[in-house]
Amino acid sequence: MLAEAPRLDQVVPDREPGENEAVTYRWISFTTDYGARDGFVASCHGVIARIAPDARVLDVTHLVPPQAVRTGAVLLARTVPYLPASVHLAVVDPGVGTARRGVVVETPRGHLVGPDNGLLMPAADALGGVVAAHELADARFRLPHVSATFHGRDIFAPAAAHISLGVPPAEFGPPAGELVRLPEPKLTVRPGELTAEVLTIDSFGNVQLAATSENLAEAGISGTATVRTGHSATDRRPDRDEHNRHSGHPPLSATVGRTFADVPAGETVLYPDSAGLLAVAVNLGSAAGALGLGDYISDSPQELTVTSSPTESFPGRTTANLTPNATPPFDARR
Secondary structure: OOOOOOOOOOOOOOOOOOOOOOOOEEEEEEEOOOOOOHHHHHHHHHHHHOOOOOOEEEEEEEEOOOOOOOHHHHHHHHHHHHOEEEEEEOOOOOOOOOOEEEEEEEEEEEEEEOOOOOHHHHHHHHOOOOOEEEEEOOHEEEEEEEEOOOOOHHHHHHHHHHHHHHHHHHHHHOOOOOOOOOOOEEEEEEEEEEEEEEEEEEEEEHOEEOOOOOHHOOOOOOOOOEEEOOOOOOOOOOHHHHHHOOOOOOOOEEEEEOOOOOOOOOOOEEEEOOOEEEEEEEEEOOHHHHOOOOOOOOOOOOEEEEOOOOOOOOOOOOOOOOOOOOOOOOOOOO
16 A cells, blocks of 8 residues: 655655665756746746755746647757756646656656656657656655646656655656657658758747758758748649648748858858757748748648759759758757
């Protein structure tokens, strides 16, 4: 029989010395789609503070687009390598209250806590890979009353706080077995053409793609290129043709470069961003706005197609202005 649930300000039940050696953390990082309008973030902070008052919470972002699991996964994965050893609490959870599991994932450089919906796995890879994973099943490490719609406060935040105090993941529940991974982002490379899924749009309107400089070189694109929303010109499915005809935004002429100032103000540049991925920017402007992508993306995939300009691209030519050793889309290690 399980012990009575501890009060929020109690430490977890004692363990015998040498049993499951404790790993403690000073830091808890926190990533969500909760926004800044409501008290959701503060509620989670409060739960953590009452359980682990000495833990320091480092807010990564709470402006992940609502329910955009892939965007949250990308943002988390590209941030965690630069954080101190931490418990990484992440909640972008459109399946809250359903049969989807809550999990704690152990890696060589930290623990991750959140829903088993693919959100955590890119970050786990960036931290050295999954060592072990357990379900968050033990009621001792939850709040006494669990809402069906706020597991961030009632399950995940308490779990992160207890882990920071040294509770081994195995105490939370049974091994999780296979964890959910998101599908690989879409990427198609042909001579003179690259079509890639949009991964993120940052607050400046820069558009990050699921492609690297090597992919651009593989397509033989250099110098100047054309960037448009939608799909490859060779994809003739009727629904995609309709989208391309009625997107309402003309293609952009872009220079393949290294940084924003490689083009005049208002002009477009294709460049390797700080994560080593191909991105589209308008110098002193918004590429997302110019392309009609809006301020953020949802989990409905959006794609951009980059094609070579007839006089500027030569099949097989390398793209010297781009970083030659960019990282793959979900590997945030440098």
